[in-house]
Amino acid sequence: xxxxxxxxxxxNHGSFGATPRxxxxxxxxxxxxxxxxxxxxxxxxxEPLLDxxxxxxxxxxxxxxxxxxxxxxxTAGANAVLxxxxxxxxxxxxxxxxxxxxxRNAVDFVAARTGAHVVVARVPFPLGSPxxxxxxxxxxxxxxxxxxxxxHVTSGTALVMPIERLVAALAExxxxxxxxxxxxxxxxxxEARDVLxxxxxxxxxxxxxxxxAMVTLPLPGAAHVSASLPPPFDPxxxxxxxxxxxxxxxxxxxxxxRRLIRVSCQLYNTIEQYERLAAALVELLExxxxxxx
Numbered sequence: 109x110x111x112x113x114x115x116x117x118x119x120n121h122g123s124f125g126a127t128p129r130x131x132x133x134x135x136x137x138x139x140x141x142x143x144x145x146x147x148x149x150x151x152x153x154x155e156p157l158l159d160x161x162x163x164x165x166x167x168x169x170x171x172x173x174x175x176x177x178x179x180x181x182x183t184a185g186a187n188a189v190l191x192x193x194x195x196x197x198x199x200x201x202x203x204x205x206x207x208x209x210x211x212r213n214a215v216d217f218v219a220a221r222t223g224a225h226v227v228v229a230r231v232p233f234p235l236g237s238p239x240x241x242x243x244x245x246x247x248x249x250x251x252x253x254x255x256x257x258x259x260h261v262t263s264g265t266a267l268v269m270p271i272e273r274l275v276a277a278l279a280e281x282x283x284x285x286x287x288x289x290x291x292x293x294x295x296x297x298x299e300a301r302d303v304l305x306x307x308x309x310x311x312x313x314x315x316x317x318x319x320x321a322m323v324t325l326p327l328p329g330a331a332h333v334s335a336s337l338p339p340p341f342d343p344x345x346x347x348x349x350x351x352x353x354x355x356x357x358x359x360x361x362x363x364x365x366r367r368l369i370r371v372s373c374q375l376y377n378t379i380e381q382y383e384r385l386a387a388a389l390v391e392l393l394e395x396x397x398x399x400x401x
Contacts, residue, residue: 120372202229205228206233270318301323
């Protein structure tokens with residue numbers, strides 16, 4: 109079903125996900141169709157193929173085909189919207205401090221070009237309720253806000269944001285919302301967080317309603333391990349791959365000394381793999397507390 113290296117526990121589908129073999133086979137057939145008669149493919153075959161794909165995607169995400177347009181990725185889509193806004197000096201764009209870096213860069217670029225101002229709502233993490241997100245975001249709304257850019261599922265902290273509530277509440281205040289939904293379609297609950305918490309201890313950083321196929325946890329202690337990759341790669345991420353064959357990202361936290369680990373899962377992952385990660389983290393973090401090199 110998947111072409112992943114069986115020697116690696118791949119727990120980072122949220123960064124670069126593997127493609128199922130049936131999808132790869134369809135891609136191969138389309139490439140062969142294109143190469144067999146390029147003019148026919150681009151002038152006659154391509155538009156009907158795209159229309160069929162739009163209809164299938166629209167049915168999956170609950171939209172109409174006429175309202176769906178393909179873009180290379182979510183960041184390109186965000187850029188298309190942001191650069192089309194008729195902003196003037198004094199206008200404001202609202203984001204949170206959990207915004208995906210590339211989309212936040214696009215917001216900063218557009219603001220600098222137009223004289224608009226970026227307003228950052230600082231959402232706590234860990235947090236205890238979706239209400240905290242709603243209160244913080246709406247607390248930054250003024251008459252100058254022209255657009256809110258919000259993640260449906262945050263990238264670094266892997267929170268499922270209360271996006272329906274936020275979009276409705278912002279609309280009531282006359283604010284349009286651009287949703288970065290890169291991780292959202294097909295999001296399901298998985299059990300990785302509970303496995304890791306049992307191994308590492310500690311409290312859940314967010315309620316169950318805000319957790320889906322990705323989860324980010326603060327890591328206790330520190331691991332004194334050497335790194336073969338340059339910054340910004342964390343040496344713990346390096347050690348997990350080199351010593352245990354586990355591919356999973358480790359990020360800096362919101363204060364010096366805090367680190368976060370994000371597990372993003374797919375159908376190819378198993379509970380045994382999460383348990384293997386938990387055991388590896390316990391070993392590496394114990395090494396750190398013992399002061400061993």
